[in-house]
Amino acid sequence: MFGKKLRRLKQAAILPGLFLLLTGxxxxxxxxxxxxxxxxxxxxxxxxxxxxxxxxxxxxxGILFVYMLVKYRAKPENEGYxxxxxHENKWLEMIWTAIPIVIVALIAVPTVTMTxxxxxxxxxHKKPLVIEVTSADWKWIFKYPEQGIETVNYVKxxxxxxxxxxxxxxxxxxxxxxxxLGGQEYTMPGMSMKLWLEADKPGTYVGRSxxxxxxxxxxxxxxxxxxxxxxxxxxxxxxxxxxxxQTEAQWKKLLQPGLVGEQTYSSYPKLKEDPNMNxxxxxxxxGTSEANSMNHDMSGMNHGMDGSETMTHME
Amino acid sequence: MSSxxxxxxxxxxxxxxxxxxxxMADVLIVLVTLGIIFVLTYxxxxxxxxxxxxxxxDHKRIGIMYIISALLMLFRGGVDALLMRTQLAWPGLNFLNxxxxxxxxxxxxxxxxxxxxxxxxxxxxxxxxxxxIGARDVAFPELNAVxxxxxxxxxxxxxxxxxxxxxxxxxxxxxxPLAGNELDPGPGENYYLLGLQIAGIGTLMTGINFLVTIIxxxxxxxxxxxxxxxxxxxxxxSVIIIFAFPVLTVALALLTIDRLFGAHFFTVTxxxxxxxxxxxxxxxxxxxxxxxxxxxxGIFSEVISTFARKRLFGYRAMVYSMxxxxxxxxxxxxxxxxxxxxxxxxxxxxGVSTMLIAIPTGVKVFNWLLTLHKGRIEFxxxxxxxxxxxxxxxxxxxxxxxxxxxxxDYQYHNSYFLISHFHYVLIxxxxxxxxxxxxxxxxxxxxxxxxxxxxxxxxxxxxxxxxLCFIPMYLVGLQGMTRRIxxxxxxxxxxxxxxxxxxxxxIMGIGFLIFCYCVYYSARFGERDVTGDAxxxxxxxxxxxxxxxxxxxxxxxxxxxLDAWWHMKKEKGKKKxxxxxxxxxxxxxxxxxxxxxxxxxxxxxxxxVFEWYLLAIGGLIGVLLCMLWxxxxxxxxxxxxxxxxxxxxxxxx
Numbered sequence: 010m011f012g013k014k015l016r017r018l019k020q021a022a023i024l025p026g027l028f029l030l031l032t033g034x035x036x037x038x039x040x041x042x043x044x045x046x047x048x049x050x051x052x053x054x055x056x057x058x059x060x061x062x063x064x065x066x067x068x069x070x071g072i073l074f075v076y077m078l079v080k081y082r083a084k085p086e087n088e089g090y091x092x093x094x095x096h097e098n099k100w101l102e103m104i105w106t107a108i109p110i111v112i113v114a115l116i117a118v119p120t121v122t123m124t125x126x127x128x129x130x131x132x133x134h135k136k137p138l139v140i141e142v143t144s145a146d147w148k149w150i151f152k153y154p155e156q157g158i159e160t161v162n163y164v165k166x167x168x169x170x171x172x173x174x175x176x177x178x179x180x181x182x183x184x185x186x187x188x189x190l191g192g193q194e195y196t197m198p199g200m201s202m203k204l205w206l207e208a209d210k211p212g213t214y215v216g217r218s219x220x221x222x223x224x225x226x227x228x229x230x231x232x233x234x235x236x237x238x239x240x241x242x243x244x245x246x247x248x249x250x251x252x253x254x255q256t257e258a259q260w261k262k263l264l265q266p267g268l269v270g271e272q273t274y275s276s277y278p279k280l281k282e283d284p285n286m287n288x289x290x291x292x293x294x295x296g297t298s299e300a301n302s303m304n305h306d307m308s309g310m311n312h313g314m315d316g317s318e319t320m321t322h323m324e
Numbered sequence: 325m326s327s328x329x330x331x332x333x334x335x336x337x338x339x340x341x342x343x344x345x346x347x348m349a350d351v352l353i354v355l356v357t358l359g360i361i362f363v364l365t366y367x368x369x370x371x372x373x374x375x376x377x378x379x380x381x382d383h384k385r386i387g388i389m390y391i392i393s394a395l396l397m398l399f400r401g402g403v404d405a406l407l408m409r410t411q412l413a414w415p416g417l418n419f420l421n422x423x424x425x426x427x428x429x430x431x432x433x434x435x436x437x438x439x440x441x442x443x444x445x446x447x448x449x450x451x452x453x454x455x456x457i458g459a460r461d462v463a464f465p466e467l468n469a470v471x472x473x474x475x476x477x478x479x480x481x482x483x484x485x486x487x488x489x490x491x492x493x494x495x496x497x498x499x500x501p502l503a504g505n506e507l508d509p510g511p512g513e514n515y516y517l518l519g520l521q522i523a524g525i526g527t528l529m530t531g532i533n534f535l536v537t538i539i540x541x542x543x544x545x546x547x548x549x550x551x552x553x554x555x556x557x558x559x560x561x562s563v564i565i566i567f568a569f570p571v572l573t574v575a576l577a578l579l580t581i582d583r584l585f586g587a588h589f590f591t592v593t594x595x596x597x598x599x600x601x602x603x604x605x606x607x608x609x610x611x612x613x614x615x616x617x618x619x620x621x622g623i624f625s626e627v628i629s630t631f632a633r634k635r636l637f638g639y640r641a642m643v644y645s646m647x648x649x650x651x652x653x654x655x656x657x658x659x660x661x662x663x664x665x666x667x668x669x670x671x672x673x674x675g676v677s678t679m680l681i682a683i684p685t686g687v688k689v690f691n692w693l694l695t696l697h698k699g700r701i702e703f704x705x706x707x708x709x710x711x712x713x714x715x716x717x718x719x720x721x722x723x724x725x726x727x728x729x730x731x732x733d734y735q736y737h738n739s740y741f742l743i744s745h746f747h748y749v750l751i752x753x754x755x756x757x758x759x760x761x762x763x764x765x766x767x768x769x770x771x772x773x774x775x776x777x778x779x780x781x782x783x784x785x786x787x788x789x790x791x792l793c794f795i796p797m798y799l800v801g802l803q804g805m806t807r808r809i810x811x812x813x814x815x816x817x818x819x820x821x822x823x824x825x826x827x828x829x830x831i832m833g834i835g836f837l838i839f840c841y842c843v844y845y846s847a848r849f850g851e852r853d854v855t856g857d858a859x860x861x862x863x864x865x866x867x868x869x870x871x872x873x874x875x876x877x878x879x880x881x882x883x884x885x886l887d888a889w890w891h892m893k894k895e896k897g898k899k900k901x902x903x904x905x906x907x908x909x910x911x912x913x914x915x916x917x918x919x920x921x922x923x924x925x926x927x928x929x930x931x932x933v934f935e936w937y938l939l940a941i942g943g944l945i946g947v948l949l950c951m952l953w954x955x956x957x958x959x960x961x962x963x964x965x966x967x968x969x970x971x972x973x974x975x976x977x
Contacts, residue, residue: 039817040804041735055732063722070689074714077696081632082703092634092699101694102641102687109686113679116729120679121672123731128668146507181502182598184663184738188804192734195664197599198501199592202665219738221495221808223502224422 040188045214046207047131048191055123059116066112127192130171131207137171140164144176144183144196144218146266147225152277158248159255161263161272163232167241168211174204179264181222187233189214208235225268249275328937334511340490343424345407350487379914381465382874383450386472388769390447391762393476397440398836400483404432406833409793413826415814425810426493427512431486433496434516438523439479441616441750444758446475446530449558449619451765453534455865455872456552458543458881458888463536465912466954466961471526471533473922478523481929485515489934492516495808497609498579500590500601505583511933517580518929522922524572531565534558543864545883549643552863552887553629553636554761556643557622560650561615567654568611575604584935599664606657614653617749618646620757621688624710627760628692630859631707632699635887638691645684652681662730663737671730678728685721689714704859705779709760712787716752720745723798738808741801744794751790759783759839767858771870772850778842786835793828796821862890873973875909875965906971908964915961921950 044050130137141152142164151164166172176185178196185204186193194204208214218229236244255274263269340346364370377385407428411420420428454462462468485491489511494503503513538559542551551559578589579601588594590601629636636642658666658674692714701707723745727733736742767773800821805812812818856869864881865872867889885891928943930936 041802049735052731052735055729056726056735059726059729059732063726066686066722067718070693070718071715073693077693077699078701078711081696081699082701087700090700092632094635095637095698096635097638097640098694102638102691105690106683106687109683113676113682113725116725117676117679120675120729120731121668124672124675125668127731127734181507182499186804186806188735192731193663193737194734195661197664200599200665215804217804217806219806220499221426221502221738223494223507224426227422227809227811 043189045189045212046191046209048127048206049189051123052192055119058119062112062115127205130205132171135171137173138167139173139175141175141177142185142196144178145264146180146223147229148269149229149231150263156245157276158245159274159277161269163234163271165234165236165241165244166208167238168208168235170238171205171207174206176202176204180266182220183218183222183229184220185216186219187214187216190233193219195220211235211237225266228268248273331936334489334934336490336510338488340487346487353487375914378919379916381469381912381914383454383462383465383468384769384872386468387447387450389472390443390450393479394440394444394447397435397479401432401435401440402833402836404428404435406829408432409826409829411810412822414823415812415816415819417811420810422810423493427486427491429808430492430495434482437496438520439482441754442527443475445616445619448623448758448761448765449534451769452865453555453558454537455868455876456555456863457538457541457546458864458877458883459537459541460876460909461912462533463541464533466915466918467529468533469915469918470921471529473918474526474925475523477922477926478519478526481522481926482515482519485512489515497605500579500598501592503579504591514583514933517576517583518932521573521576522925522929524569524576527565528569531562531569535562535566543881543883546888549640550883550886553625553642554619554622557618557646560646561618564611564615564650564653568608568615571604572608575601575608584932602661602664606660610657610660611653614649616754618649620754621646623757623761624692624713626863627706627710627764628695630861631702631704632696634695634699637694639886641687642691645687648684649681652677656681659728662733675728675730679725682721682725689718705774705776705783706760706764708780708783709756709763713752713756716748716756720748720752724749736801738806739801740797740805740807743807744797744801747794767853767870768865769871772846772852773858774846775842775850778838778845782835782839782842785838786832789828789831789835793825793832796824862887864889867892875911878906878970878974879904906967908966909970910962911965912962913960917950917954921947924950
């Protein structure tokens, strides 16, 4: 009996330790814990502030809990002890209603302020770059309206420049998330949204979809490559010179379900964004020859997908 | 939309093929069915099964059937979980492919919430509430049976999907447009819609039933503020059910109409709005979370007070805080999608409203702690589950507050951080609550205690596995691992952490198996409960023999105080009253209508799933006929228990 109680105590002691490990000094610093831009840094600050407060609560309640269990457990010595029938204590109850209110206020104020802050550019004095992001099943398409170029499944950005991502979707909803640069936002069909991110220095940051969108969802990863502004501009020039132009047919094909590798285009067709994407989807259900040919394309670029799967809706 | 008379086969065929695991399941299903039929026939138990169980309207038996179903579903959902954890144990595994994985996380979530947590909670309500308030049954016993059988029909309809027609694969949240016909054709999603719809109607009736029962059928003297806390939690839960479940019913119906008849409520074309589904789903979904947690709070209050051998501290504060939580539960739904761009005002409102829930919940935690203060704490099985709840739920709760901090949520959303949070709340809260309640009321249900030694083994193994499985998820979530991915590359470095989680999950599985063995062992060798008051309890259910007679109370008790039975025990001997003579007791008859009607509902549901409208309409006509039959057969729906029979029962106990 006592051994079991001891284990329970040990468990109670280990938990806060683990929690500490999780919230700050994790051995592998990556993702959210490794912020590489002003947005992610702000968010990590809030995460650490709330974790600290919550840890405090956990420790206080934990100590009280263990104290009660140890002190008031049934022992042979207190056999026959009749616990008193106390039922209420106005002052105590007011105190422990007040404490959570104070803590909630301590979290709510920075939460609300930062929620409004994040709507604005992280570096308002700098000229932002606009990138239009479209998620299609199951790939990421990046258009640079000022530069006129397009990339697929990777995006290059200048470091130290605020980026205004404008998010759209064809097909299912996805969520655009680059943990090291900042929090996510959904891409939704027929509803454009924006997300500000900025990278402090050059580097490659992994992005992925955070919202399930069907069979190929797992593979919706992309690299965000931040470069010095000069390098970025040089890259844009090079893309304009060397990359192929994207035809309307290629664009339509890209929107259909399937996996593709990284692609780069020096231009993209200036179509009015077609909110009526369901037409494409209908075609796909009936298995057009175009869609079939796409199936072949894909077998070549099987990003670690198991062969047993076919990545279309035709079957 | 197919025509009325067509019986078109789904593209993938009627039976699911191509997966060795599915074939194994097929074989197992056939063998188990044959086994059950053989045992029932060999021991000539068909009649007994029909008379005593399938047609019963006794709330205690209905409760037991709910709990058995819930345990079966816990097993099914648990196997789903272990399959997923096996696939994720190491980077790049190919144990399940993407499609199979998608189906499994969908069924895991749906089953655990709707077909495990819900019936478990409702089962415990059925077992305990009428006994706690001194009633002889619920207000509408036959409706109660209808509720159970509709739940059961819905659950079975949902469960057969993995061998017939294919499982749904758009997640338990079933977000549109992914769950719409364009992106996800076939019967899978229809199973989700129809299974939930049928079970949901049953749940709604349960809510109405328990609301009326608690309002109208309390024993004389039991004012609202003298009700046991579990009864209070049931009352509040019933109100939440009545307000929340119609939203689910409507949302499911709209999506069904979209999918079967080509409407555009949730499509982008023709003015539909995909995000409306997310709103409707969570307007139901968030209160739903409180529907499964508040009764658990009630159970913990009962158990902690019983085994601390003290009256619950701050009873009134406990009641008010539950009422506050239930009210708040309806104005926080949007925190499930802060990342869908509603703008800073709306996000701030819902962020702060979510944080406010911490206040009444905090009050409850402190009240539980103060109940332990100066008590004499006995570490029995139910008490262990209740105590383990406090630190576990605390972890789930504080991470919930962290998730409510909107900008931080942009980094947690849909990551394993979130997964861990809601498993801490749902396992640490609801599942621990169910086990606390089950082990606590077990003697009342079956007349014997669960073996303490085995039960404690089950508890510790399950608990250690639980923390091992879910604590590391907070870390891996912050490292960027998103939910619902079926594999991940080795470069992410998530492999070792996932391996630990998988080991934890399997340890939980072992804990469950030990519990099952404990049930078997205790049935044969467990300590028999001869007093009816196995734990020296405080509330009225412990004043009865175990198991309670089918009419519950020979005399309706007169309640003078909170913890009525405790009070009676203390007052005993002070005043001698002559026992009143027994009077015949008016009780409802058993009836086969609920199971037959639900079977028709199952047929109708199956017809809609496959878009076989002739079958669907046939099923619905069957349902209608059952209702008609019931309307004209009211005169033989009840009987009287004779004084001799009551005497016989009361002497025996």
